[in-house]
Amino acid sequence: MNDTNIQDIPAIHSEIARKSKEIGFTMPSDLYIGTLLKTLISSKPAGKFLELGTGIGLSLSWMIDGMDIDSHLITVDNDPELIAIAKQYFGVDKRVNIVCEDGSEWIKKYRGGKFDLIFADAWPGKYSEVDAILDFIKVGGYYVIDDMAVQPNWPEGHDKNVKKLVAYLENRADFNLTKMDWSTGLIIAVRTKQKG
Ligand SMILES: C[S@@+](CC[C@H](N)C(=O)[O-])C[C@H]1O[C@@H](n2cnc3c(N)ncnc32)[C@H](O)[C@@H]1O
Numbered sequence: 001m002n003d004t005n006i007q008d009i010p011a012i013h014s015e016i017a018r019k020s021k022e023i024g025f026t027m028p029s030d031l032y033i034g035t036l037l038k039t040l041i042s043s044k045p046a047g048k049f050l051e052l053g054t055g056i057g058l059s060l061s062w063m064i065d066g067m068d069i070d071s072h073l074i075t076v077d078n079d080p081e082l083i084a085i086a087k088q089y090f091g092v093d094k095r096v097n098i099v100c101e102d103g104s105e106w107i108k109k110y111r112g113g114k115f116d117l118i119f120a121d122a123w124p125g126k127y128s129e130v131d132a133i134l135d136f137i138k139v140g141g142y143y144v145i146d147d148m149a150v151q152p153n154w155p156e157g158h159d160k161n162v163k164k165l166v167a168y169l170e171n172r173a174d175f176n177l178t179k180m181d182w183s184t185g186l187i188i189a190v191r192t193k194q195k196g
Pocket residue numbers: 027028029052053054055056057058059060076077078079082101102103104121122123124
């Protein structure tokens with residue numbers, strides 16, 4: 001098996017990758033997390049999905065590619081320039097709600113239904129408001145995070161944040177999780193029951 005032979009790349013992906021280079025975006029999600037998100041999302045027909053950290057929209061393109069016609073997705077980023085770009089690419093898709101707001105504030109205010117999958121790719125929902133974000137996940141729903149293996153752009157001391165988060169997730173009795181040394185270091189957790 002050649003895991004680098006990724007064949008189901010979204011049609012719009014190369015255009016977003018070009019834009020990413022043009023504006024010098026330094027944090028694009030890779031193809032591995034992309035194809036994984038698409039596959040997991042495909043397992044949830046009429047699903048409800050959340051992305052924290054829209055960025056340039058690379059992972060978003062994969063998530064949307066995995067969604068069926070009855071699915072809905074919310075993606076949140078606090079950078080207006082990035083949100084404007086995501087809206088150019090995906091703004092016409094009625095299934096997608098692209099929100100420009102601080103992730104922590106958005107999480108604190110959110111009163112909608114629970115999600116079938118959350119991809120937390122920003123500080124909020126990963127290193128802050130983790131409890132709140134995990135509460136937003138349905139039984140059988142996924143919590144997905146990447147950048148858990150040491151990355152060249154980690155600020156000094158970030159390894160302690162990562163260790164703390166991994167230990168916290170490992171100790172949640174209401175989630176099963178798998179740690180994968182693949183892509184940038186992934187965790188996939190699934191809610192097995194409501195918090196007791
Ligand atoms: C790793 S990048 C996301 C990359 C994205 N998944 C992609 O494929 O392009 C993290 C993103 O989180 C956003 N971000 C950082 N702090 C945030 C906050 N407090 N609230 C919302 N978004 C935030 C940044 O603007 C950045 O776009």
